[in-house]
Amino acid sequence: MAEYKIRGYRDSDYEVVRELFSHGMSEYVPSVCIHVLKQPWVLFVLTCTFIILLCSSKSLILPFMAVTLLLALGRQVLGYCWSMYIDHCLKEDLQDIRKTYMESRGSHFWVAEAEDSIVGTVAVKPSEENGEELILKRMSVRKDFRGLGIAKALSREVIGFARQGGYKAVLLNTLMVQVEAKKMYESVGFTKYLEYVMPTVYGNLINFTISKYRYDLFPAPS
Template sequence: MKAIYSDFLIRNWEERDRTRAAQVISYVLSEYGLAWEPNGADRDVVQVEEYYLATGGEFWVIEHQNQLVGTGAYYPIKRGEKAIEIRKMYLLSSVRGLGLGKYLLQQLEAAIASRGFQQIWIETASVLVEAVKLYENNGYKPATGVETARCDRVYVKILNQP
């Protein structure tokens, strides 16, 4: 993956990004009063190779002027039909409100659709107001079965098949 949005670069995660990606996610979580859980909900950020690369998923980072400012990822899951879950979609507050989140979501959806998946699942927390609005405004429907302790919402979007 390599895409440009304005002067942001979205690219595939590399091993050297591990600490910086964790810092971005931890910072955004703390901004909303949520805990960074390296042994729980955020284990996948510490073990990207195992959770994403080895399972057929992808983990992307967003750079702006050589600084990591966001992340976005997905991997196949067992629930639903030919389903994946979008995970770790986080942007630092300094780059929110520029359309970057919507662009990132569209890029993730395009990559997912091109690989033949039919359902996209997303878990989030109500306190992540901007994320909830983004998903609801882009065709994600409330569902049930939250699996992550710090999340209280789950959404699903059915992709149109050709």
């Protein structure tokens, strides 16, 4: 098993951290496509298109080609939308990591290092709704280093930081496609307390669900 260590962010980590986040988020595109494909209205549109073209052309080739084209187009659109979300994150808190996470009280950014490379990241910052709670953000572990307990160790680093700072809880958000991440957080001790569909037209259209988790710190577990 590869040995790793967790340390605070350095300015020299900037490009690697951003690239690790981008690659990690890009991995969810196939899962997002499958999630959208399972929506009843999408299945209805594809089925109707197939049946209408089959009846009008009396051939299987045209309806199959049309459905294949629609699936390919949908994949491109979803991939583009997802890349826009990634770009938004890179231009938000990951634009100036030091200023966002290393120069503000209650904020911090860690990296996991193995084989002289950065293989994982996590960050934390105060909640805008409650100053006594922190938000865990930007958890990412390189694909070839998953299953080694790195994500759990990064989560515990955040929990320890919050406990030392006297905060009452650590919160985090997960998306409907982050199945493995949810299992990992639950194994560490996080509990889901809210689940909702993103309140936008697109969110409702594709049933884009967000789950909110929390880890209560006080009283400390025995």
